[in-house]
Amino acid sequence: MIVILKENLSKKQVGEVLRQLSDLNLEIHNATLNDRNIVAISEFPHDFDIRRIKLLDGVQDVFEVREPYKLASRTWKKEPTTFDVKGITIGGNMINTIAGPCAVESEEQIFSIAKMLHQNGVKFIRGGAYKPRTSPYTFQGMAVEGLKLLRQAADQYNLRVVTEIIDLSVLDEVYEYADILQVGTRNMMNFYMLTELGNIDKPVMLKRGMSSKITEWLMSAEYILSGGNEKVILCERGIRTFDSSVRNTLDVAAFPIIKELSHLPVFSDPSHGTGLRHRVTPMALASIAAGADGLMIEVHNNPEQALSDGPQSLFPDQFVTMLEKIKPIAHVVGRTLDIEIPNTATAAK
Amino acid sequence: MIVILKENLSKKQVGEVLRQLSDLNLEIHNATLNDRNIVAISEFPHDFDIRRIKLLDGVQDVFEVREPYKLASRTWKKEPTTFDVKGITIGGNMINTIAGPCAVESEEQIFSIAKMLHQNGVKFIRGGAYKPRTSPYTFQGMAVEGLKLLRQAADQYNLRVVTEIIDLSVLDEVYEYADILQVGTRNMMNFYMLTELGNIDKPVMLKRGMSSKITEWLMSAEYILSGGNEKVILCERGIRTFDSSVRNTLDVAAFPIIKELSHLPVFSDPSHGTGLRHRVTPMALASIAAGADGLMIEVHNNPEQALSDGPQSLFPDQFVTMLEKIKPIAHVVGRTLDIEIPNTATAAK
Amino acid sequence: MIVILKENLSKKQVGEVLRQLSDLNLEIHNATLNDRNIVAISEFPHDFDIRRIKLLDGVQDVFEVREPYKLASRTWKKEPTTFDVKGITIGGNMINTIAGPCAVESEEQIFSIAKMLHQNGVKFIRGGAYKPRTSPYTFQGMAVEGLKLLRQAADQYNLRVVTEIIDLSVLDEVYEYADILQVGTRNMMNFYMLTELGNIDKPVMLKRGMSSKITEWLMSAEYILSGGNEKVILCERGIRTFDSSVRNTLDVAAFPIIKELSHLPVFSDPSHGTGLRHRVTPMALASIAAGADGLMIEVHNNPEQALSDGPQSLFPDQFVTMLEKIKPIAHVVGRTLDIEIPNTATAAK
Amino acid sequence: MIVILKENLSKKQVGEVLRQLSDLNLEIHNATLNDRNIVAISEFPHDFDIRRIKLLDGVQDVFEVREPYKLASRTWKKEPTTFDVKGITIGGNMINTIAGPCAVESEEQIFSIAKMLHQNGVKFIRGGAYKPRTSPYTFQGMAVEGLKLLRQAADQYNLRVVTEIIDLSVLDEVYEYADILQVGTRNMMNFYMLTELGNIDKPVMLKRGMSSKITEWLMSAEYILSGGNEKVILCERGIRTFDSSVRNTLDVAAFPIIKELSHLPVFSDPSHGTGLRHRVTPMALASIAAGADGLMIEVHNNPEQALSDGPQSLFPDQFVTMLEKIKPIAHVVGRTLDIEIPNTATAAK
Secondary structure, three states, rough: OEEEOOOOOOOHHHHHHHHHHHHHOOEEEEEOOOOOEEEOOOOOOOOOOOHHHHHOOOOOEEOOOOOOOOOOOOOOOOOOEEEEEOOEEEEEEEEEEEEEEEEOOOOOOOHHHHHHHHHHHOOOOEEEEEOOOOOOOOOOOOOHHHHHHHHHHHHHHHOOOEEEEOOOOHHHHHHHHOOOEEEEEHHOOHHHHHHHHHHOOOOEEEEEEOOOHHHHHHHHHHHHHHHHOOOOEEOOOOOOOOOOOOOOOOOOOOHHHHHHOOOOEEEEHHHHHHHHHHHHHHHHHHHHHOOOOOEEEEOOOOOHHHOHHHHOOOHHHHHHHHHHHHHHHHHHOOOOEEEOOOOOOOOOO | EEEOOOOOOOOOHHHHHHHHHOOOOOOOOEEOOOOOOEEEEEEOOOOHHHHHHHHOOOOEEEEEEOOOOOOOOOOOOOOOOOOOOOOOEOOOOEEEEEEOOOEOHHHHHHHHHHHHHHHOOEEEEEEEOOOOOOOOOOOOOOOHHHHHHHHHHHHOOEEEEEEOOOOOHHHHHHHHHOEEEOOOOOOOOOOOHHHOOOOOOOEEEEEEOOOOOHHEEEEEHHHHHHHHOOOOOEEEEOOOOOOOOOOOOOOOOOOHHHHHHHHOOOEOOHHHHHHHHHHHHHHHHHHHHHHEEEEEEEOOOOOOOOOHHHHHHHHHHHHHHHHHHHHHHHHHHOOOOOOOOOOOOOOOO | OOEEEEOOOOHHHHHHHHHHOOOOOEEEEEEEEHHHHHEEOOOOOOOOOOOHHOOOEEEEEEOOOOOOOOOOOOOOOOOOOOOOOEEEEEEOOOOEEEEEEEEOHHHHHHEEEEHHHHOOOOOEEOEOOOOHHHHHOOOOOOOHHHHHHHHHHHHHHOOOOEEEOHHHHHHHHHHHHOEEEEEEEHOOHHHHHHHHHHOOOOEEEEEOOOOOOOHHHHHHHHHHOOOOOOOOEEEOOOOOOOOOOOOEOOOOOOHHHHHHOOOOOEEHHHHHHOOOOHHHHHHHHHHHHHHHOOEEEEEEHHHHHOOOOHHEEEEEHHHHHHHOOOOOOOHHHOOOOOOOOOOOOOOOO | OOEEEEEOOOOOHHHHHHHHHHOOOOOOOEEEOOOEEEEEEEOOOOOOOOHHHHOOOEEHHHHHHOOOOOEEEEOOOOOOOEEEOOOEOOOOOEEEEEEEEOOOOOOHHHHHHHHHHHHOOOOOOEEEEOOOOOOOOOOOOOOOOHHHHHHHHHOOOOEEEEEEOOOOOHHHHHHHHOEEEEEHHHOOOOHHHHHEEEEEEEEOOEOOOOOHHHHHHHHHHHHHHOOEEEEEEEEEOOOOOOOOOOOOEEOOOOOHHHHHHHHOOOEHHHHHHHHOOHHHHHHHHHHHHHHHOOOEEEEEOOOHHHOOHHOOEOHHHHHHHHHHHHHHHHHHHOOOOOOOOOOOOOOOO
């Protein structure tokens, strides 16, 4: 159940509502969402009469949400969540494209890619500074130096920065340089980290765990929302199935399901979702056709020399061709792109 | 390895080639495909010099195919397989739509649906006469009576019939009434049935096993192809994953993979693939965007009264709206529909 | 719901009960199980008062079974099902061992193995005559010749024959030579076959589908039971998971679950369940410790020359060592073996 | 490849070996394991002649390990790893039992359980102080107060403490109170945490990720080992499969596989692995029969009032009965328990 308190209540008045809810033997969880005082109630008897809450002083509205996730649920919030990132809208009718390399590798590399993105109208750049790798013997990222280069390149080409927070110990520096903080697939159930991200004022992109059910994904989003940060983007990045001939299976079927269950925007990462560059474009198109709100694409100025994820990174000209196909598909499903693709789209040389 | 023999060899000449191949200690499998004599060789040493075969009298060409499936492989046959079903092309540039109820239930039902399909330009009707159900206590289909009604309705409205052969014991009657014989997900590894279907001259639609790897699916196709029937259509219908909140997960990512590995046409069944009607259209669009060659859609004149699969059957007007969206998406990926959607598409009353 | 009719009702009296049940708007399914007339009722309202049935003339007892499987459920039959196969009890307190090669390959092979089994007290021999293989280019079995050799070897060494019915078209010959008919993993949902096997008077060993949920497995057993054949043995043989480094994962955890849900005996096949011979013994021991009622083990006189499944077949001396370890473990869980292991167990030379 | 350097090399001599290895164009990773200087080499050409390394000054031995995990591999270390925890041996021939509640809830609770464990000869107590829960609205643990109570109870009853480190931010306090630090299933791929745990001198119990392949699990162990901490215990706790009717599926088949691939001890957690108390004992027995080196069991003085995981916690008398059955099974597989079960085992009142 979600209880929305009236606006402009004094602290004492809020306390009074909470006391009365407790008196009803309900387990309550107070939060501020979008500057409004709300109360999430996780368990309540099946025959509970919610009018008992509606009649309390200070209560504006009550929504009966029986899903284990409350604030993430479409039951209480019908309209899609949208928010602004430095002048660009995320969610709603918009389709956003985030692109860039797996990892920041050098100044030359990241500036070259940033320039190419800018020339093609892209508004968001991605790049990893801390790389979680399954082997301790491989490239682990440039750390804070990578963050600085990414920020500089983004600023020069008017891009917004999306980068991963790999551990709470680097929260401060990632917060400083990023516009959107990404939670990786291996951290989707790192509840300590999610709780902290509920307290910040920047958007969080929450990747789906590689074997996480949709309900679990929404419960992880609930951790962030219940801390008061409503700027959450979900990102599907491929699940693990019985078919070992593929690295991951991009769960395109998740997009319409998320749209039914939640008001949160959901993006697609067909690069990790397929693991091979020539499968990226078909799956990007399929994601938009199925209802995704955005794309996260790995593109590299020189994929064959990339220090990580080279095989799944697009060449710049492949990326541009993909963007040109996305546009009419977005149109069919009633959406618009955040970029005006130039008449003569150009792959950086 | 696939060995193509020269045309117009006498039986004796063919025998001579086979003898020479056996003398090379190769395990050979002779077949006729598309009226050509070919030999599939399943195992051969890694350092085998294939020129030893090319030089044999009677051999026209040799393809080194190391995948366990040979005839299904794109390695030896680059161009997509196409074939004709009563004047309509399957495969290649074409996108086909097969539609109809889960099961034939009555004359009124099947004629009403057939009429609606015809009015909207559809060329193929589906309908089950034998229903494999997980419970012995539920509706099991109309059997041969259903087949007859399906055929009559199809003939009246110029439709081609796609229906399932549920067991070899009904092969003769299904063959008599069907234009395309469908192998269901539970029979994908029924090798006895696949072997028999290699001997017929009608197309076979081979649904993917609900937990079958792509390689296993192609091996099942190989059973049909190696018997001499090259008219095989693959059909993705949703796989089983760890996420129990969904009945099946339509594996949209399979379409580009099949296109890489095989020359066979591959269709999508978003009705079984999602299990819920409001998810069918997004997944149909996504399938075409990802490269599928056709759709298999459950549509019913009265879904809420359907004896089976009602919740996943589209209402006629939903079906028509879906068709209208498919067309521009097909165009983006360079494909055309087998139907010319009328300017004023009509849902049957 | 399971309704047990009184004994010695006339055909007319039975018809009268059925009519009255139909009048209550219940979907009824009449069957004979263990020579008793019973009625399975698959759907009934949640608030249905079952006393309305108890009071009908001709009804002896009524069990409220809400699981989708009825006759397979422990809800209505608390005590474990046991039955006799030529003097040996299956189920209950007993632990049975079935052993033999994957496929019958030659007279010499099958007699050699049968002799070794007999010398070690084993009572059941297995061997395939029809081999379903994923590739059409590999060994497909000796067919009826294999069945005859298997029967002869069994008769000479006082063994009972367990062999697979791969397709309904070979039912008559398999029925003639087998004591227990095995349904393979790929046929677990072949409902046509299951229905026919409900009409025979020999036991059926139903292997679990490689991706079948336990409920689905019990529903398949229900097909056989509802036809009137109560001699069903379940057999776990390894499931498919996300871990591609193993062929199958023997689901040892299924044994206690089956024991909770059903009264049917459940065996373990650690040979297919692991795919590698040195993992067979640990998994056989684990299965018995977890509650399995029997073992199905592949053993071969010459595993390295076996035409199929060589790598998972035990050498005779490994098999004997395994049996020696099984005995004390069976004792810990309160069970006894159907074999008295000779003091000096012998591997056949 | 694992290169073992000679003992008592000076720092300069070690540097010289590393320089020479680098000159061979090898990617090297220096570590100290068990007080010996070693070098792990992750990639090397397939035709590399390892004698070139053997002949270097300062090199004692070289092992060619081609698995992606090196130090965790049985290829270079044949004998099982054993180590001592306050007088009790882990690994080798020994079977250890760790038991206790899911979470520390109160002084009374944890002392009551500790006493019961002591009375039954158990040497290790478990208990969570920080609980990662999928819902932000449920009990999150007693934190450091819980750790203190756990330590006090353990000290009073001569038990060793096993508890989870849920986030790096609590490493110092967990290190202070624990004898073995447990990494939970959701942190198995938290490479930041694993790297830090490679630098401590206390054993780490690494639970398997709920969808992690065995190779991935060993790669995570490699992170700890390559930091210089060789005291790693693996713990299987149930994997996620397609069967949603069970919470987890304890992968008993993993035990023999781990034994083949690695020298590390591997424990079983049948409590999380089954999720229901009446399935715990059969799966504990099965685990030991399959080759597990230890058990991790949830037991509670009052399971029905437990704040978390009540349904999977054993009652004390069930726990004692389980221990009595473990002993003879351990004997069959040639193992001994770390506890001498008293003649009259007692469940605490």
